[in-house]
Amino acid sequence: MFFKKMFPGGTHPHEGVNGKAVNSGNAIRELPAPKRVVIPLSQHIGAPAEALVKKGDTVLMGQKIGEAAGYVSASVHASVSGKVVGIENVETASGAVVPAVVIENDFQDTWTELRPAAHPETLSAKELQEIIREAGIVGLGGATFPTAVKLTPAEGKSIEKLIINGAECEPYLTADHRLMLEKSVEIIDGIHLIMLALDIKEAVIGVEDNKMDAIQALAAACEGVEGITVKALPVMYPQGGEKQLVYACTRRKVPAGGLPIDVGCVVCNVGTVYAVQQAIREGKPLVQRVTTMGGLVNNPGNFLIRIGATIDTLIEACGGLQPDVVKLISGGPMMGNAIAHANIPMTKGTSGVLALGKEAAEKPENPCINCGRCVTACPMQLVPTRLDLLVRNNNLEEAEKGGVMNCMECGACTFACPAKRLLTQSCRTGKKMINARRKAAAAKAAAEAPEK
Ligand code: SF4
Numbered sequence: 001m002f003f004k005k006m007f008p009g010g011t012h013p014h015e016g017v018n019g020k021a022v023n024s025g026n027a028i029r030e031l032p033a034p035k036r037v038v039i040p041l042s043q044h045i046g047a048p049a050e051a052l053v054k055k056g057d058t059v060l061m062g063q064k065i066g067e068a069a070g071y072v073s074a075s076v077h078a079s080v081s082g083k084v085v086g087i088e089n090v091e092t093a094s095g096a097v098v099p100a101v102v103i104e105n106d107f108q109d110t111w112t113e114l115r116p117a118a119h120p121e122t123l124s125a126k127e128l129q130e131i132i133r134e135a136g137i138v139g140l141g142g143a144t145f146p147t148a149v150k151l152t153p154a155e156g157k158s159i160e161k162l163i164i165n166g167a168e169c170e171p172y173l174t175a176d177h178r179l180m181l182e183k184s185v186e187i188i189d190g191i192h193l194i195m196l197a198l199d200i201k202e203a204v205i206g207v208e209d210n211k212m213d214a215i216q217a218l219a220a221a222c223e224g225v226e227g228i229t230v231k232a233l234p235v236m237y238p239q240g241g242e243k244q245l246v247y248a249c250t251r252r253k254v255p256a257g258g259l260p261i262d263v264g265c266v267v268c269n270v271g272t273v274y275a276v277q278q279a280i281r282e283g284k285p286l287v288q289r290v291t292t293m294g295g296l297v298n299n300p301g302n303f304l305i306r307i308g309a310t311i312d313t314l315i316e317a318c319g320g321l322q323p324d325v326v327k328l329i330s331g332g333p334m335m336g337n338a339i340a341h342a343n344i345p346m347t348k349g350t351s352g353v354l355a356l357g358k359e360a361a362e363k364p365e366n367p368c369i370n371c372g373r374c375v376t377a378c379p380m381q382l383v384p385t386r387l388d389l390l391v392r393n394n395n396l397e398e399a400e401k402g403g404v405m406n407c408m409e410c411g412a413c414t415f416a417c418p419a420k421r422l423l424t425q426s427c428r429t430g431k432k433m434i435n436a437r438r439k440a441a442a443a444k445a446a447a448e449a450p451e452k
């Protein structure tokens, strides 16, 4: 088969039962609100939010319950109305244990006072960014970086193009696909609003061409809207990686170690764009998102969930798990996190929950046979087999020189490896160790610096 490639490397992961082919036809359903929501104060990149409520407080839906604690942080809001029954440490899908506000639902869905912007076109870029910040919006593709920070270029940097990520290249996930089909007009409006917030004139929406219905819906919605184009991209994992997407949509190459802003671009996921539109036009903070439940469940689907509903409520709504499930994953099968149980809250970054069978079970590692498939698959042009050995031998200096910090942890090398080497895991470990060393060195230097 011939595939027109948009970036080096990449792979074609296969799908099992109830993958994209089945689930993309399932319209978004609203997951019934649960009796309790568990809303982590840290569900984004950056400093955890600080609780604004205490046990016994009554809260309204959309009320801010956690204040962003710093520039790179995000506020959190109640996704139901009801009573705060505790602030507890809870386990999240990443395995981290973080404080969370637990709210008992009164099932009234009484909203806090919403303040939609009457005439967003008359607001300044700064005012629009402030609405996005107040709404607690983060990257909903899974990265969870605070959107307002992303839309505020650092000194000396400028943004010319907005790139919208509608690739949804991970197997099984179809939440973005359904959103693009069902909310295409709102997404185009959201793009227009982000362009105002950035004060720019051009946006490109990149969508893999296995979603032609979504491409057509978006193209129809942006007819007559100036500056927004839709680009069909070939199917290739990880087409939705920021660097890969920027190149596919603009032919601009983000330098190694750099960010899209280094080539004048900023990337936002379609779910994020929808959240921005809802915040500006409806005044609604981010308290719900669309997520996919796929794999070995009896009735898979795409669901509008309340942030803080636990995964077991989603599984229950899907009629339960099939008997041969061996692994639960929060996110996609390539970049998601395996979870040991389903009593874990869904957060702003939960793009999907998958129940996978024996094909997803851990296989024993074998020695490398030097086939080079991991090198061919790596979209960052790294040599994963070498990085794996260097990290395992604790040779972090050489791993750093070999570019381990540029690893995007996409999982393509691990997927391609016939010896089942845990290559991505090695790179992740190497990055963590190097970051820890850098942090320790900075702290030591600060401690030894003469006082001023
Ligand atoms: S996980 Fe890292 S090393 Fe492996 S293919 Fe992706 S970018 Fe390359």
Ligand code: SF4
Pocket: 367, 368, 369, 370, 371, 372, 373, 374, 375, 384, 385, 416, 417, 418, 419, 420, 421, 423
């Ligand atoms: S794909 Fe696996 S076996 Fe092949 S070179 Fe890479 S690490 Fe070795």
